[in-house]
Amino acid sequence: MVVLKLENISKRLGDFAINNINLQVDRGQYFVILGPSGTGKTVLLEIIAGFHRPDQGRVYLYDKEITRLPPEARKMGFVYQDYMLFPHMTVKDNILFGARKCFPMSQAMDKIKRLVDILGIGHLLDRFPLTLSGGEQQRVALARVLIIEPTILLLDEPLSSLDPNSKEALQIELKRIHEQFETTILHITHDFNEATNLATHVGVMINGTLAQTGTAGEVFNRPNSLEVASFLGIENIIPGQYADGAFKCSEQLVFPVPPVNGQDFSYIYFSAKDVRLGGQPGSGSGFQGVVTGISFQKDYVSITVDIGQPIKVKLSHREFNDSPLACGSNIHVHIPASSLGFI
Amino acid sequence: MKNKGGLYNSIVNGAFRLGNFLVGILLVILITASVSLIFIRGIPGFQTSLQSAEIIFAIKLSLYTSLISTFLCILTAIPVAYYLARVKSRFAFVINTVLDIPLALPPIVSGVALLLLFGTTEFGRHLASMGLQFVFTVKGIILAQYFVNVPYMVKVIYTAFSSVSTRMEFVARSLGYNQLETFIKITLPLARHGIMAAVIITWAKALGEFGAALMLAGATRLKTETLPLSLFLNMSTGELNLAMAAAAILIVISVASLLVFEALGSRVTILDRGKDGVW
Numbered sequence: 284m285v286v287l288k289l290e291n292i293s294k295r296l297g298d299f300a301i302n303n304i305n306l307q308v309d310r311g312q313y314f315v316i317l318g319p320s321g322t323g324k325t326v327l328l329e330i331i332a333g334f335h336r337p338d339q340g341r342v343y344l345y346d347k348e349i350t351r352l353p354p355e356a357r358k359m360g361f362v363y364q365d366y367m368l369f370p371h372m373t374v375k376d377n378i379l380f381g382a383r384k385c386f387p388m389s390q391a392m393d394k395i396k397r398l399v400d401i402l403g404i405g406h407l408l409d410r411f412p413l414t415l416s417g418g419e420q421q422r423v424a425l426a427r428v429l430i431i432e433p434t435i436l437l438l439d440e441p442l443s444s445l446d447p448n449s450k451e452a453l454q455i456e457l458k459r460i461h462e463q464f465e466t467t468i469l470h471i472t473h474d475f476n477e478a479t480n481l482a483t484h485v486g487v488m489i490n491g492t493l494a495q496t497g498t499a500g501e502v503f504n505r506p507n508s509l510e511v512a513s514f515l516g517i518e519n520i521i522p523g524q525y526a527d528g529a530f531k532c533s534e535q536l537v538f539p540v541p542p543v544n545g546q547d548f549s550y551i552y553f554s555a556k557d558v559r560l561g562g563q564p565g566s567g568s569g570f571q572g573v574v575t576g577i578s579f580q581k582d583y584v585s586i587t588v589d590i591g592q593p594i595k596v597k598l599s600h601r602e603f604n605d606s607p608l609a610c611g612s613n614i615h616v617h618i619p620a621s622s623l624g625f626i
Numbered sequence: 627m628k629n630k631g632g633l634y635n636s637i638v639n640g641a642f643r644l645g646n647f648l649v650g651i652l653l654v655i656l657i658t659a660s661v662s663l664i665f666i667r668g669i670p671g672f673q674t675s676l677q678s679a680e681i682i683f684a685i686k687l688s689l690y691t692s693l694i695s696t697f698l699c700i701l702t703a704i705p706v707a708y709y710l711a712r713v714k715s716r717f718a719f720v721i722n723t724v725l726d727i728p729l730a731l732p733p734i735v736s737g738v739a740l741l742l743l744f745g746t747t748e749f750g751r752h753l754a755s756m757g758l759q760f761v762f763t764v765k766g767i768i769l770a771q772y773f774v775n776v777p778y779m780v781k782v783i784y785t786a787f788s789s790v791s792t793r794m795e796f797v798a799r800s801l802g803y804n805q806l807e808t809f810i811k812i813t814l815p816l817a818r819h820g821i822m823a824a825v826i827i828t829w830a831k832a833l834g835e836f837g838a839a840l841m842l843a844g845a846t847r848l849k850t851e852t853l854p855l856s857l858f859l860n861m862s863t864g865e866l867n868l869a870m871a872a873a874a875i876l877i878v879i880s881v882a883s884l885l886v887f888e889a890l891g892s893r894v895t896i897l898d899r900g901k902d903g904v905w
Contacts, residue, residue: 334796354799362801367793371815380811381801431801
């Protein structure tokens with residue numbers, strides 16, 4: 284069932300502009316919109332919640348048009364990055380704020396009991412928000428919207444102001460909330476890890492437009508444009524073109540792959556972690572290359588290999604230590620056919 | 627420029643700091659000497675003056691007019707300030723600019739303007755026939771205080787409303803509260819320190835209002851005689867004891883309200899800092 288649908292939404296607001304956004308979120312999805320900062324993601328979320336009226340386009344909630352419906356009639360849960368708890372009310376009054384409008388008091392009290400148990404904030408009820416840690420504040424903010432049983436939960440960079448430990452704990456919490464309450468969630472972030480960890484569906488927003496949407500697997504493994512591929516951090520994107528049943532990047536660099544539909548692609552891409560070094564050629568493309576650079580990162584070793592074109596290869600520290608690689612080494616490079624993509 | 631070495635620069639720096647400090651001291655001496663003189667001269671006759679019918683009348687009239695005008699200021703400044711804090715339109719800009727006019731005018735000019743509007747036009751005569759007679763009446767004092775102070779109050783409350791995040795209001799609205807309910811439950815309580823500060827400073831300014839009230843309401847003994855007008859009348863007739871008493875009362879009220887205003891102001895800035903502040 285479609286919960287939320289956006290049709291050709293455009294809005295210009297100060298420095299932000301979003302153009303012609305089309306989006307559909309189905310019941311039970313955990314939809315993450317991923318995009319660099321300053322691309323208008325928050326404005327999009329605020330349009331959905333009704334805080335701004337779009338210049339063009341329509342918003343539907345359960346097949347009903349709500350473009351002009353005021354926010355208080357939409358019953359959406361909105362959580363900001365900086366929590367926006369009401370500083371002049373206790374945690375309890377914050378959580379009950381929306382519930383008072385939706386349920387009789389006795390029912391609200393039952394709900395708050397259950398929620399604070401699940402979120403582990405029972406001991407905080409009489410405190411004031413500014414005395415809480417970031418993680419605690421975010422849990423309270425979640426409780427405050429979950430209690431009204433929102434039609435959809437809108438999360439605006441909910442983890443960005445948290446330290447790494449709280450961030451991880453809250454990711455787990457969000458996953459649990461999504462399963463336990465069967466809430467439909469629309470979450471925006473610039474952080475890949477959040478998207479890969481939480482999303483069932485992903486949209487990539489670049490320069491105010493939704494460049495690609497789909498299941499998490501589709502978007503992460505098969506970006507469909509140069510912008511999305513480079514935003515997703517795919518290290519190797521090489522220009523070239525189809526000729527005689529192969530993808531030619533240069534005279535020396537030819538990928539012997541079967542033609543894909545369409546064929547008028549102008550780039551081939553593959554992820555650095557998919558490249559294999561050494562060993563015997565299997566199915567896919569094999570090249571001879573020279574190691575031209577080695578850079579040690581916290582979680583991996585990044586190696587630059589020249590195969591007529593410098594490409595990036597990622598190895599784990601252990602893999603690197605077990606190999607005889609050094610700058611200037613001649614090496615066989617193997618790129619599995621399944622990891623190749625075309626734009 | 628040639629560098630003349632450490633000792634020379636140390637001397638220049640020291641002299642510069644000392645100079646700034648000495649100018650500050652001079653200002654402090656000038657202010658405290660003149661203000662405290664009023665108390666020194668006023669104290670001997672203070673008690674009898676406070677019992678004189680004239681001073682008692684002036685105190686009562688000042689309290690009465692300033693409280694009413696401050697109340698009217700609150701009623702009008704809150705909606706206007708909230709409008710200006712939330713709407714960024716050309717019309718809002720026009721309102722803002724027009725509000726600056728009475729702030730920039732000398733109060734006595736504002737008084738003349740009011741006198742012309744309410745004393746010489748059909749509009750003024752019409753109001754007078756309905757019982758709203760402002761020229762040379764107590765109502766005129768209230769109107770003068772209101773006219774001079776309301777723009778200032780709008781500015782202070784505007785700052786208080788601007789410091790309340792619109793996103794906080796958005797959250798309240800998405801939780802089911804309409805704009806008016808959100809304003810009452812969220813915006814007003816969060817702006818309360820700023821509003822209280824505005825009320826106190828407006829009231830103190832209304833108590834001291836002289837120029838505009840003098841023009842519109844005149845200076846009639848025991849009729850439109852507020853504290854500042856009493857000071858003026860008694861100075862001109864040489865009743866120095868009464869004049870000093872009126873001045874001393876005005877000083878005490880002004881200084882006290884200034885201190886309260888500053889204290890509330892510092893609370894407002896603590897809140898602006900958000901998380902670091904203690905609510």
